[in-house]
Amino acid sequence: MEGLGLIDGKFVGLDEHVVPIEDRGHLFGDGVYEAVVVWGGKPFLVVEHIERMFNSASLIRMELPYTLEELVKFHLQLIEESSFEEALIYSQFTRGVAPRKHPFPLGVKPRLSMTIRPWVRLDSNLKTNGAKAVLLPDERWLKCNIKSLNLLGNVLAKQTATENGCFEAILHRDGYITEGSSSNVFAVKDNVIYTAPTSNKILSGITRGVILKLAQENNLLAKEEVFTTDFLLAADEVFLTGTTTEIMPIVSVNDHTIGDGKVGAISKILHEVYMNKIAKECNL
Numbered sequence: 001m002e003g004l005g006l007i008d009g010k011f012v013g014l015d016e017h018v019v020p021i022e023d024r025g026h027l028f029g030d031g032v033y034e035a036v037v038v039w040g041g042k043p044f045l046v047v048e049h050i051e052r053m054f055n056s057a058s059l060i061r062m063e064l065p066y067t068l069e070e071l072v073k074f075h076l077q078l079i080e081e082s083s084f085e086e087a088l089i090y091s092q093f094t095r096g097v098a099p100r101k102h103p104f105p106l107g108v109k110p111r112l113s114m115t116i117r118p119w120v121r122l123d124s125n126l127k128t129n130g131a132k133a134v135l136l137p138d139e140r141w142l143k144c145n146i147k148s149l150n151l152l153g154n155v156l157a158k159q160t161a162t163e164n165g166c167f168e169a170i171l172h173r174d175g176y177i178t179e180g181s182s183s184n185v186f187a188v189k190d191n192v193i194y195t196a197p198t199s200n201k202i203l204s205g206i207t208r209g210v211i212l213k214l215a216q217e218n219n220l221l222a223k224e225e226v227f228t229t230d231f232l233l234a235a236d237e238v239f240l241t242g243t244t245t246e247i248m249p250i251v252s253v254n255d256h257t258i259g260d261g262k263v264g265a266i267s268k269i270l271h272e273v274y275m276n277k278i279a280k281e282c283n284l
Contacts, residue, residue: 003117004082006074011081014115023111025094028102029149031110032056033092035243036075037119039282041085043075048206049243053091056147057110062095065109078116088119088244092149122248127271130251130263131167133238135229136160138171138178138201145200157181168240170253173201176226183245184208188237188266193222207241207274214273220266237264247271 005012012018024030034049050071057064066074075089091114098105140153157169158181169181178196179185184205186195193215198204215222232238236259238250247270249263278284 001082001084003115004078006078006112006114008112009074018113020097022099023094023097024105025092025111025149027100028095029151030060031092031094031149032060032062032147033090033149034147036089036091037243038079038084038087038089038116039278040284041079042282043072043079043089044278044282045206045210046072046075048209052147052204052206053093057093059143059146060148061104062093062110064093066112074112074114078114082116084116084118086119086121087116089114089116094149119244122245126167126248127246128263130249130258130261132165132252132255133168133170133180133240133250134161134164134166135232135254136169136171138173140171142200144178144202145198145204147203154181167248168245168250170232170250172229175228175230177229177232178202179205180240180242183240183242183248185232186211186239186241187227187232187235188239188264189231189235191221191236191266193220193266194225194227194231194235195222196226197224205241205243207243207246210277211241211247211270211274214270214277218269218273220269233258235259237267239264239267239270247274 003014005014007018034053036043036046036049050068093110093112096108096111098108136157161169170185171178177185179202186193196202212222233256238258240248249267251258251261
């Protein structure tokens, strides 16, 4: 099976025509989304992801028509129906279907669509040897704390990174690092871990939060502080975090070597304890 879809609780094939032409997600990108990785047939941190979806929906003044428990159930149904052991579940709510006008339509129910597809982890060589990144100005809107469907700025940044042979685009505003196009950014200097504080300028990543907690549990000092592009380039280590990124060490930014050009000790420690957490919670 290539994958499976679910529209408001009903299974559909991925090739079925199920998006109404006047869905506001289609017309405006008016909606929110989440992505959950399935390990060993279990959705990792699914509750945390759904809670963030509720928060994103609240910030765009959209009341979701399902409970957290119902949304967890939909995830489990997709896993059971597909029989996938390792997969990625993508979920999105749009504001609903209505003729195209900017103001919120009255009496319209938000629409849920979900997909599950087999998931292949990133090339292990990237984790072993490190990846490259490029620095770009952060040209996105100023509500990046909302996981909204409006991702054109992220898409353009990621495409620029791809065209430059890089894994990720690391973004900055006025010389201060915000985040990656699809990841959070960490820098290590003198054994201290730094990442941008939560604000409207970054998405508060689920994996980011886990890594900060794991750092504390393993007696690693982590600070949520702003830092500059110059600080990043002078760091001993740089790594990215994200649901599908996991922990990705960066050994080159703008063709500038980070540290000694090898994956750093702290990146290795955090990757190991993160994978141990996944194994424990998903019974791997």
